[in-house]
Amino acid sequence: MIESxxxxxxxxxxxxxxxxxxxxxxxxxxxxxxxGETAIGVPPFTLGWPPSLFSWxxxxxxxxxxxxxxxxxxxxxxxxxxxxxLGYPMAxxxxxxxxxxxxxxxxxxILPFWTSFLIRVYAWTGLxxxxxxxxxxxxxxxxxxAPLPLMNNAFGVVLGLVYSYLPFMVLxxxxxxxxxxxxxxxxxxxxxxxxxxxFLSVTLPLSLPGILAGxxxxxxxxxxxxxxxxxxGGPDTLMIGKVLWDxxxxxxxxxxxxxxxxxxxxxxxxPLALLRRAFAS
Amino acid sequence: MSATKPRPRPSPxxxxxxxxxEPGKEGAAPQSxxxxxxxxxxxxxxxxxxxxxxxxTTAVDGVSLDIGRGEFFALLGPSGCGKTxxxxxLAGFEQPDEGEIFIDGEPMAGVPPYRRPVNMMFQSYALFPxxxxxxxxxxxxxxxxxxxxxxxxxxxxxxxxxxxxxLGERRPSALSGGQRQRVALARALAREPKLLLLDEPLAALDxxxxxxxxxxxxxxxxxxGLTFVVVTHDQEEALGMAxxxxxxxxxxxxxxxxxxxxxxxxxxRFVADFIGEVNLFEGTPAGAEGxxxxxxxxxxxLAGTGPSGAxxxxxxxxxxxxxxxxxxxxxxxxxxxxxxxxxxxDMVVHVRLESGKAVRATRLPHAPPxxxxxxxxxxxxxxxxVALAE
Amino acid sequence: MSRVLLGIGYVFLYAxxxxxxxxxxxxxxxxxxxxxxxxxxxxxxxxxxxxxxxxLVSLEVAALAATIAAVLGTLAGTALARWRFPGRTVFSVMxxxxxxxxxxxxxxxxxxxxxSTEQWLxxxxxxxVLTITIAHATLGLAFVAVVVQARLAAFDRSLEEAALDLxxxxxxxxxxxxxxxxxxxxxxxxxxxxxxxxxDLVLASFTSGPGSSTLPMVIFSAVRLGVSPQINAxxxxxxxxxxLVVGLAFWLGRRR
Numbered sequence: 010m011i012e013s014x015x016x017x018x019x020x021x022x023x024x025x026x027x028x029x030x031x032x033x034x035x036x037x038x039x040x041x042x043x044x045g046e047t048a049i050g051v052p053p054f055t056l057g058w059p060p061s062l063f064s065w066x067x068x069x070x071x072x073x074x075x076x077x078x079x080x081x082x083x084x085x086x087x088x089x090x091x092x093x094x095l096g097y098p099m100a101x102x103x104x105x106x107x108x109x110x111x112x113x114x115x116x117x118x119i120l121p122f123w124t125s126f127l128i129r130v131y132a133w134t135g136l137x138x139x140x141x142x143x144x145x146x147x148x149x150x151x152x153x154x155a156p157l158p159l160m161n162n163a164f165g166v167v168l169g170l171v172y173s174y175l176p177f178m179v180l181x182x183x184x185x186x187x188x189x190x191x192x193x194x195x196x197x198x199x200x201x202x203x204x205x206x207x208f209l210s211v212t213l214p215l216s217l218p219g220i221l222a223g224x225x226x227x228x229x230x231x232x233x234x235x236x237x238x239x240x241x242g243g244p245d246t247l248m249i250g251k252v253l254w255d256x257x258x259x260x261x262x263x264x265x266x267x268x269x270x271x272x273x274x275x276x277x278x279x280p281l282a283l284l285r286r287a288f289a290s
Numbered sequence: 291m292s293a294t295k296p297r298p299r300p301s302p303x304x305x306x307x308x309x310x311x312e313p314g315k316e317g318a319a320p321q322s323x324x325x326x327x328x329x330x331x332x333x334x335x336x337x338x339x340x341x342x343x344x345x346x347t348t349a350v351d352g353v354s355l356d357i358g359r360g361e362f363f364a365l366l367g368p369s370g371c372g373k374t375x376x377x378x379x380l381a382g383f384e385q386p387d388e389g390e391i392f393i394d395g396e397p398m399a400g401v402p403p404y405r406r407p408v409n410m411m412f413q414s415y416a417l418f419p420x421x422x423x424x425x426x427x428x429x430x431x432x433x434x435x436x437x438x439x440x441x442x443x444x445x446x447x448x449x450x451x452x453x454x455x456x457l458g459e460r461r462p463s464a465l466s467g468g469q470r471q472r473v474a475l476a477r478a479l480a481r482e483p484k485l486l487l488l489d490e491p492l493a494a495l496d497x498x499x500x501x502x503x504x505x506x507x508x509x510x511x512x513x514x515g516l517t518f519v520v521v522t523h524d525q526e527e528a529l530g531m532a533x534x535x536x537x538x539x540x541x542x543x544x545x546x547x548x549x550x551x552x553x554x555x556x557x558x559r560f561v562a563d564f565i566g567e568v569n570l571f572e573g574t575p576a577g578a579e580g581x582x583x584x585x586x587x588x589x590x591x592l593a594g595t596g597p598s599g600a601x602x603x604x605x606x607x608x609x610x611x612x613x614x615x616x617x618x619x620x621x622x623x624x625x626x627x628x629x630x631x632x633x634x635x636d637m638v639v640h641v642r643l644e645s646g647k648a649v650r651a652t653r654l655p656h657a658p659p660x661x662x663x664x665x666x667x668x669x670x671x672x673x674x675x676v677a678l679a680e
Numbered sequence: 681m682s683r684v685l686l687g688i689g690y691v692f693l694y695a696x697x698x699x700x701x702x703x704x705x706x707x708x709x710x711x712x713x714x715x716x717x718x719x720x721x722x723x724x725x726x727x728x729x730x731x732x733x734x735x736l737v738s739l740e741v742a743a744l745a746a747t748i749a750a751v752l753g754t755l756a757g758t759a760l761a762r763w764r765f766p767g768r769t770v771f772s773v774m775x776x777x778x779x780x781x782x783x784x785x786x787x788x789x790x791x792x793x794x795x796s797t798e799q800w801l802x803x804x805x806x807x808x809v810l811t812i813t814i815a816h817a818t819l820g821l822a823f824v825a826v827v828v829q830a831r832l833a834a835f836d837r838s839l840e841e842a843a844l845d846l847x848x849x850x851x852x853x854x855x856x857x858x859x860x861x862x863x864x865x866x867x868x869x870x871x872x873x874x875x876x877x878x879x880d881l882v883l884a885s886f887t888s889g890p891g892s893s894t895l896p897m898v899i900f901s902a903v904r905l906g907v908s909p910q911i912n913a914x915x916x917x918x919x920x921x922x923x924l925v926v927g928l929a930f931w932l933g934r935r936r
Contacts, residue, residue, distance in 0.1 A: 013850055016850050016851055016854070017759075017763060017765075020755045020758050020759055020854075021755070021759040021763075021765065021771075023751075023752055023755055024752040024753070024755045024756035024759070024771075024775065024821065024825075025756075025759075025767075025771055027752055027817075027818070027821070028756075028771065028774040028775060028818070028821070029774070031790065031793070031814055031815075031818045032774045032777075032778070032786075032818055033770075033774060034793055035786075035789030035790050035792060035793035036789050038789065038792045038793050038796050039785075039788060039789040039792055042792055052795045052799070095685060095688070095689055095692070096689070098682035098685035098686065098689075099682070099685060099686045099689040101682045102682040102683050102685070102686040103686065105682075112930075113930075114686070116926070116930055117690060117693075117694075118689075118693070120922070120923070120926055121693050121694075121697070123875055123922045123926060124697070124918060124919050124922045125878070125879045125896065125899075125915065125918055126879050126881075127879065127881050127896050127899055127900060127903075128700070128899065128911070128914075128915040128918065128919075129696065129697065131700075131899070131903045131911065131915070132696035132697055132699065132700040132915070133696050134903070134906075134907065135696070135699060135700065135703060135907055136695075136696055136699060138907075140710070142699060172692065172693070172696075175689070175692070175693065179689075225780075226780060229780045229781070229782070230780050230781075230782055232782070233781075233782020233783075233784060233785065234782065235782075235783070235784050235882055236881060236882070236900075239904070240903065240904070250782055250784045253784045253785075253788065254784055254882075257788060257886075258885075263792070266788055267788065267792065270784070270785045270788050270789060273782060273784075273785055274781075274785060277781075277782070281777065281780070281781075284780065285773070285776075288776075381841075381845055382844075382845075383841055383844075383845075402844070402849075403841070403844040403845050404844050404845070404846075404847045404848055404849050404850075405847075408845075409845055409846065410841075410842070410845045412838045412841070412842055413838075414836060414838050416836065416838040416839045416841065416842035417842075418839060418842075418843070418857060419839075419861070420860050420861060429843065429846050429848070430846030430847050433846060433847035433848045433852070434847060477842075477846065478845075480846075481846065481847065
């Protein structure tokens with residue numbers, strides 16, 4: 010109402026055009042190329058008419074992709090649950106801490122987010138490898154006789170995912186728990202609810218939006234993660250993001266990589282829409 | 291036992307004081323004005339059939355109103371009655387869907403807020419937190435392109451005017467609530483607007499400060515000879531400051547008049563009920579004679595003064611006398627005492643009439659107690675019962 | 681109970697980082713063997729031209745991308761916080777999806793766009809700093825837009841109305857009232873976009889060309905081969921810088 014039409018257009022158009030050009034258009038091209046065929050040349054694909062379903066047939070026919078998809082969803086789900094189990098008590102404890110300390114505790118959850126993700130995942134390899142810190146320590150203590158396989162397997166991947174995305178769970182949970190009116194719990198106690206019951210019947214239901222938002226913020230990027238399965242995973246723990254990377258960089262099969270990207274977008278579209286709704290409310 | 295207490299009197303302005311007040315279309319019967327200036331010069335604001343809808347609701351529903359030069363005009367009503375929307379229409383933040391607004395004779399359709407000869411004092415004060423007090427007050431002058439030195443001089447004068455000399459370099463956050471209110475006022479006055487709009491100017495102040503500020507605002511308005519339009523939901527504030535009041539309900543003007551008109555001669559149940567405490571007796575017309583109008587109500591035939599064909603009588607608690615024996619009076623109703631509330635300077639007695647209706651009446655605080663198990667008789671003079679046509 | 685878990689959570693978050701810092705001063709190349717305190721890896725790091733070159737590329741890309749992201753993200757956040765317009769849903773999806781969308785998707789699609797436009801329009805000529813910057817700016821835009829939108833949602837609009845009422849035309853209101861008041865949000869957004877760009881491996885890998893490797897790309901190729909003491913040293917420096925900046929910001933925030 011206040012702004013003139015011209016000012017509005019001046020504010021809206023630059024980012025709109027940018028996103029159309031560098032966000033929407035690329036997806037349409039990916040969609041188109043997924044119906045192309047590989048070729049030897051630059052670029053290494055051809056687009057023809059009628060569209061070729063070759064890449065999609067590969068995707069449907071080779072169990073490698075199906076397994077990678079299964080792994081992605083499985084690992085992302087487990088990681089989300091672990092983040093919730095660890096992140097909820099953390100967010101709860103931070104939200105109930107006194108003012109000054111609360112800021113500091115929160116800062117220490119956010120801080121790793123500002124340091125290199127790649128380096129943090131890499132740091133785990135020093136801990137988890139067969140001659141890494143954890144195994145050496147356990148051997149020295151005599152608790153084990155041979156090194157435990159801690160990485161290049163599902164354990165390593167899930168651990169890496171939980172580690173990387175834990176702050177994404179804690180922050181939205183903290184935001185909802187912090188807003189929670191403390192007098193509600195006092196009222197519940199006053200009405201005879203034990204702390205445990207009060208938590209289950211008041212705190213938990215009221216923090217559901219935070220649980221949902223946090224879970225989606227962890228699940229979506231975790232399902233498409235590349236660095237973690239690459240550094241901490243092994244041949245049996247392929248995830249879809251890693252497969253896409255390999256198709257593109259190693260096999261130079263751009264149409265299959267494109268088809269994988271489209272399939273990811275479609276499958277992650279549901280949680281993405283849920284996330285939008287969680288944020289809207 | 292008489293329990294009449296003096297009514298609160300609006301302090302300023304009866305009709306003959308405000309030169310050139312032109313009553314609105316729905317205004318009370320015009321009193322005789324000594325000087326009647328020509329209409330064009332008289333009204334600084336002319337609102338003609340203005341309607342404004344927002345998704346689903348009509349915020350302002352066909353309002354026509356004239357506001358005279360130099361008036362202290364109050365828009366009064368409960369929240370959601372459209373008074374703030376009307377103010378924002380004057381400021382130019384909203385455009386009417388229908389009707390026209392003229393300010394100083396100029397049509398305002400399509401004129402944006404920054405080109406209107408009008409300034410507004412916001413309810414939240416809307417002081418720019420990243421600027422000093424002086425920069426806040428000078429903001430409007432800077433937009434006019436005045437030279438720095440002149441801006442500084444005028445800001446200094448305005449600071450003196452609102453008694454904030456020496457505080458120009460402070461940030462608004464370093465001021466008290468009362469000081470912020472003055473900064474907001476000075477900022478709105480800086481451009482010497484033809485019309486100053488005030489949105490709930492006292493709402494953010496505490497009670498004591500509010501009373502003093504009422505007087506100061508009125509004095510300032512007189513001194514500067516400006517036209518003030520103030521929006522308020524507080525009838526005491528409106529009665530205490532305004533030369534004229536428009537009472538709004540659901541987007542419509544219910545009554546426009548001087549504070550005395552509104553308080554003593556309400557024309558509808560809504561206005562009577564909104565301005566202070568009243569008892570309403572609803573009924574059907576039963577004729578008029580000797581300057582009195584009669585109504586058949588559930589509590590008997592009652593008399594009041596006002597238009598014939600009235601459908602309700604409004605009686606203020608302080609005009610009702612309570613007796614233990616039937617008095618010889620025109621209006622008498624019977625009931626039982628339900629309880630009494632001590633209020634310091636008086637006592638409010640709640641009486642349940644035979645019809646089931648609850649009535650409030652005031653007594654002196656130390657009057658002897660009334661029997662709880664016997665009938666009491668309430669009576670009032672027909673002159674104190676205002677007959678309401680709607 | 682929740683306090684204990686909070687403690688465990690922090691140990692979980694910080695133990696690997698602490699060990700990394702420790703090992704950067706380990707004279708031995710082997711992870712689990714302490715060969716005495718040494719700063720030799722820092723010396724080697726400073727003589728490693730691949731890493732130094734990549735650092736410069738990364739800083740250049742990050743500064744450019746964060747600045748573009750700050751400008752476009754501020755505009756996008758303003759539009760999202762303020763108005764309804766045709767195509768608003770599409771716009772808001774586009775502006776916020778990069779926040780969570782797996783980077784392999786965004787990276788691949790941007791690369792394919794650049795390849796296609798180069799074929800059809802002759803732009804961009806090859807890939808390098810420019811294309812990485814575009815990719816990172818698109819990612820950063822989303823973060824800035826979200827921060828700015830949140831800041832504007834809490835913004836008292838009567839401040840803008842007051843400025844209009846005092847005679848300032850809309851563009852001047854935006855410049856003198858709105859922008860200064862959301863500036864802290866924009867600064868936070870810029871910093872976020874800058875950090876994300878410095879940190880990003882996937883988008884950069886897809887959109888870079890020969891001779892324009894960013895720091896994470898060099899780190900990645902090094903750590904893929906196993907533990908690298910030089911990378912430990914580099915990580916320690918990076919973590920120290922971040923801790924310094926964040927600590928300073930926190931301290932300044934407290935002093936206000």
